[in-house]
Amino acid sequence: MKILVCISGASGVNLGLKLYNLIPSEHERFLVLSENAKTVFEKEENIFLDNDIAAAPASGSFGIDITFVVPCSMNTLAKIALGITDNLITRSAQVAIKEKKKLIIAPREMPFSEIYLEHMLKLSRFQNVIIAPPVLAYYNNPKSIEDIEMFMIGKWFDLAGIENNLFKRWK
Template sequence: MSRLIVGVTGASGSALALEVLRQLSDAAVETHLVVSRGAHASIRHELGETGLSLLEAAAARVHAPENLAAPIASGSFSAGGMIVVPCSMRSLAAIAHGLGDNLLTRAADVTLKEKRRLVVAPREAPLHEGHLDAMLRLARMGAVIAPPVPPFYTRPATIEAMIGEIAARLVNWAGIDPGEHMTRWGETPPPLR
């Protein structure tokens, strides 16, 4: 069975995190979830009072963000990589500079040092030079910088369809086949959904 770490930060995009977890579950991937303390308010605002419970229920294992002794804090933990979705600029900068000041940023740092796939979905606009500098730094270390940009050629008719397509791309960039969740260019365009 494959294993991936999923980090959720305080940026907007909790629905993307939930869909990523669901698609990884569909692909029989064992997920290890860590949610930053800053994410709690965003999750509650975007997914409702039970939002955190929905995320936790969709994951195989849940780790507290302050638990730096968790298995995912070590390079000896066998995982195929990590997806940080959504990724706040604060967390992105911490990862880019190797701060490891909480379990999420430590797990991302371990992912980079072990040369595993790290996919970050930064959620901010517009971007200033500091944001771009941190993204460039991460890209040079091997991370995949994947802002959640909708693939309009899939003709999503609902926000759920758009979230599903974006999540499928994040899963794909993490090295997991998202199966029918992803519409690929050149295939018959899907019906409006």
């Protein structure tokens, strides 16, 4: 599978990078960084900058199977919900929607305003779009931030159909 991870400038950019790094090696992976997120990371392989609207993930013919937006800022969420494609992240999300490919969005804000909730509801009505904020659980008995992150990433992988043993499952 071809997997695209888009990281917007919301709090939690390290969680998006960790998700990207944990994608099993049998999958081809690509990373898009927003202008704000790129200040956090150094350049790595298969990384596109958000202002490169002509990069491969901007086209449905490139064949991305799963797109993650982790974390997703409320600005990016609104643009995706309204069909605004002014950067590579929003364009890639629109490609996933139009191509009926899985799009997993992890909104990072609290509390959610009515406007944000309306955008999430609108997007969740598309069969291929999953709204999955980074929400922790206690049944896996987390002992560290790492445990909490592994739980969230494992749940996102579950939603994407990526096998994993990143967290203790419910018994």
